[in-house]
Amino acid sequence: MNITYREAVRSGMREALQRDPRVFLMGEDVGRYGGTYACSKGFLDEFGPERIRDTPLSESTFVGAGIGAALGGMRPIVEVMTVNFSLLALDQIMNNAATLRHMSGGQFSVPLVVRMATGAGRQVAAQHSHSLEGWYAHIPGITVLTPATVTDARGMLLTALEQPDPVFIFEHAYLYSMEGSLEEGSIAVEISHAAVRRIGKDVSLLTFGGSLWKTLAAATQLAQEGIEAEVVDLRVLRPLDHDTILTSVRKTHRAVVIDEAWRTGSFAAEVSAVIMEQAFYELDAPVARMCSEEVPIPYPKHLEEAALPSAEKIAQAVRRLLR
Amino acid sequence: MTVSMTREQGLELLRQMLRIRRFEERAAELYQLGKIHGFLHLYIGEEAVAAGSIPALTQDDAVVATYREHGHALVRGTSMRSLMAELYGKATGCARGRGGSMHFFDASRRFYGGLAIVGGGLPVAVGLALADKLQGRARVTACYFGDGAVAEGEFHESLNLAALWKLPVLFLCENNLYAMGTALARHQSQPDIAGKARAYAMTAHTIDGMDVLAVEAATGRAVESIRQGQGPCFLEYRTYRFRAHSMYDAELYRTKDEVNEWKQRDPIALFQQTLRAAGLLHDEDEEQLETSIAAEVTDAVAFAEAGPWEPVENLTKDVYSRTVGDQQSAINEKLNADR
Ligand SMILES: Cc1ncc(C[n+]2csc(CCOP(=O)(O)OP(=O)(O)O)c2C)c(N)n1
Numbered sequence: 061m062n063i064t065y066r067e068a069v070r071s072g073m074r075e076a077l078q079r080d081p082r083v084f085l086m087g088e089d090v091g092r093y094g095g096t097y098a099c100s101k102g103f104l105d106e107f108g109p110e111r112i113r114d115t116p117l118s119e120s121t122f123v124g125a126g127i128g129a130a131l132g133g134m135r136p137i138v139e140v141m142t143v144n145f146s147l148l149a150l151d152q153i154m155n156n157a158a159t160l161r162h163m164s165g166g167q168f169s170v171p172l173v174v175r176m177a178t179g180a181g182r183q184v185a186a187q188h189s190h191s192l193e194g195w196y197a198h199i200p201g202i203t204v205l206t207p208a209t210v211t212d213a214r215g216m217l218l219t220a221l222e223q224p225d226p227v228f229i230f231e232h233a234y235l236y237s238m239e240g241s242l243e244e245g246s247i248a249v250e251i252s253h254a255a256v257r258r259i260g261k262d263v264s265l266l267t268f269g270g271s272l273w274k275t276l277a278a279a280t281q282l283a284q285e286g287i288e289a290e291v292v293d294l295r296v297l298r299p300l301d302h303d304t305i306l307t308s309v310r311k312t313h314r315a316v317v318i319d320e321a322w323r324t325g326s327f328a329a330e331v332s333a334v335i336m337e338q339a340f341y342e343l344d345a346p347v348a349r350m351c352s353e354e355v356p357i358p359y360p361k362h363l364e365e366a367a368l369p370s371a372e373k374i375a376q377a378v379r380r381l382l383r
Numbered sequence: 384m385t386v387s388m389t390r391e392q393g394l395e396l397l398r399q400m401l402r403i404r405r406f407e408e409r410a411a412e413l414y415q416l417g418k419i420h421g422f423l424h425l426y427i428g429e430e431a432v433a434a435g436s437i438p439a440l441t442q443d444d445a446v447v448a449t450y451r452e453h454g455h456a457l458v459r460g461t462s463m464r465s466l467m468a469e470l471y472g473k474a475t476g477c478a479r480g481r482g483g484s485m486h487f488f489d490a491s492r493r494f495y496g497g498l499a500i501v502g503g504g505l506p507v508a509v510g511l512a513l514a515d516k517l518q519g520r521a522r523v524t525a526c527y528f529g530d531g532a533v534a535e536g537e538f539h540e541s542l543n544l545a546a547l548w549k550l551p552v553l554f555l556c557e558n559n560l561y562a563m564g565t566a567l568a569r570h571q572s573q574p575d576i577a578g579k580a581r582a583y584a585m586t587a588h589t590i591d592g593m594d595v596l597a598v599e600a601a602t603g604r605a606v607e608s609i610r611q612g613q614g615p616c617f618l619e620y621r622t623y624r625f626r627a628h629s630m631y632d633a634e635l636y637r638t639k640d641e642v643n644e645w646k647q648r649d650p651i652a653l654f655q656q657t658l659r660a661a662g663l664l665h666d667e668d669e670e671q672l673e674t675s676i677a678a679e680v681t682d683a684v685a686f687a688e689a690g691p692w693e694p695v696e697n698l699t700k701d702v703y704s705r706t707v708g709d710q711q712s713a714i715n716e717k718l719n720a721d722r
């Protein structure tokens with residue numbers, strides 16, 4: 061069945077709300093407005109204002125309240141409109157959500173799910189174009205998911221709600237209108253492994269989230285030139301599945317990591333280090349990275365495109381590596 | 384109603400409101416034509432606030448605004464040409480096209496943005512005012528924000544700090560009764576916003592933001608008191624946005640009737656009536672104003688169309704001042720060459 065990514069997120073949340081009375085949704089404009097990306101359209105009528113809660117613009121407090129509600133036995137889904145505004149809630153995320161289990165000696169659990177849109181590519185300029193999922197993956201104590209397919213968009217949410225610890229789901233804003241086929245009968249999906257989205261033998265392209273589709277497009281281009289790229293969708297940035305990465309690299313002996321964040325300190329650096337530490341002698345070339353230029357993302361199309369990875373730039377990086 | 388203004392003053396207020404309205408109507412059309420992209424938050428309906436308040440400032444004062452700042456920049460005196468070019472993303476825009484609609488900047492008019500994170504401008508305004516106080520300058524920093532910002536911690540922290548340190552900040556809350564789709568009563572337990580400012584021990588007033596004369600009078604008094612060293616002031620303008628939050632929204636959160644009711648209080652129409660009743664505005668004046676503004680808008684569009692794009696080589700220019708920037712560029716170049 062073909063559905064949009066937006067519809068996949070919506071159907072995951074709807075199912076969770078129907079299934080478990082402890083689940084509720086809160087965030088800015090999730091109710092009357094129907095969600096900034098329309099992921100909760102119709103929910104207010106269906107589930108009522110107790111469970112579909114429009115919050116004031118108070119990111120730190122409603123994320124913190126999500127932590128408290130989770131401690132108190134609920135299963136909150138907190139929607140932070142976009143990753144850009146999650147910076148206002150970073151204290152609650154890093155100092156409370158991520159630490160309470162450990163700091164309490166295992167006495168307290170924070171079964172919280174936070175969803176947010178991420179990424180650039182829509183000409184909304186520097187303050188609305190951040191890609192910070194890699195930053196979040198730096199924090200022990202939280203799980204970081206980056207669904208790139210409709211099956212993951214729906215299924216990861218359901219799995220996340222079953223976790224005893226906080227889970228952060230990053231939905232690339234570019235993907236909401238994308239259509240894909242929902243695997244039949246898929247309910248929850250596993251969140252321990254990366255997925256090989258395309259099999260190849262010449263080079264491993266390691267990526268996640270919105271960049272998956274650019275990477276697959278690059279692989280199609282490369283195939284016409286006789287280069288068979290393997291594309292690995294990391295899916296879960298923390299805890300990261302090293303095995304799938306290493307298995308692929310041991311087969312192809314070359315790797316390019318594609319990440320929409322800025323290169324310095326990016327998640328791509330982490331993936332690259334994992335390969336260096338565990339498969340250094342398998343490599344025929346240094347690991348390459350294709351990331352964004354180190355600039356606040358500019359508004360005009362030509363500059364935004366110049367700043368971000370694209371299928372063409374990814375293909376070019378692969379050609380350079382194989383030269 | 385007795386009106387104590389000269390014909391020139393009255394026509395100037397009207398002209399500024401009309402400039403904002405016609406500029407934005409054109410911008411909306413250009414958006415449909417694919418000339419402008421991304422977010423475009425229109426100020427239509429709220430013109431009396433910028434037009435009535437900004438003239439109370441001198442050129443030495445500072446302005447900090449939000450992503451709904453077209454009107455503020457226009458009245459502040461940044462050329463319509465450079466603002467239209469910014470909407471296009473051209474290098475001739477007021478910020479070289481880097482920000483577009485949400486991020487107007489103009490150092491020559493001490494216009495510090497165009498900041499798009501709700502509440503994010505308030506602490507910056509507090510700091511600008513602190514710098515003035517520390518350097519003994521009698522300048523005022525005017526900080527605009529919406530009702531939505533009142534829910535953010537930064538709002539409360541900024542009001543407290545400005546009042547505690549008696550800083551020369553004018554807080555101007557444009558209360559259009561909605562934060563995107565969330566009505567004031569749904570985001571504030573106590574919807575009296577000016578009352579919150581009073582709780583931080585600063586003078587605060589609520590003003591009819593559809594009445595440009597009321598805006599002008601109240602803002603003038605507030606600026607005067609701040610300049611005399613009385614510490615910060617807070618003004619809440621009651622206003623209404625006639626259009627969607629950004630270019631598109633289904634407006635499920637309010638009724639057509641409500642919007643139409645507010646349109647009866649269109650600040651431009653109201654002021655035209657006032658001026659006509661006082662014998663200060665005639666048909667010829669109105670025609671003349673509209674003609675000259677239409678010409679200004681047409682000229683601005685032509686300027687934007689003709690302007691060059693920023694060369695891609697300048698992509699990472701100005702991320703840092705030169706010294707640090709050169710280091711980073713050298714690193715980037717080497718990495719790009721190695722890749
Ligand atoms: C911290 C933060 N959270 C959320 C947003 C998304 N957002 C942009 S404008 C807006 C509504 C703001 O309402 P208000 O402050 O009343 O200003 P108005 O748009 O009505 O002028 C929201 C939620 C944002 N830009 N910043």
Ligand SMILES: [Mg+2]
Pocket residue numbers: 529530531557558559560561562563
């Ligand atoms: Mg508002």
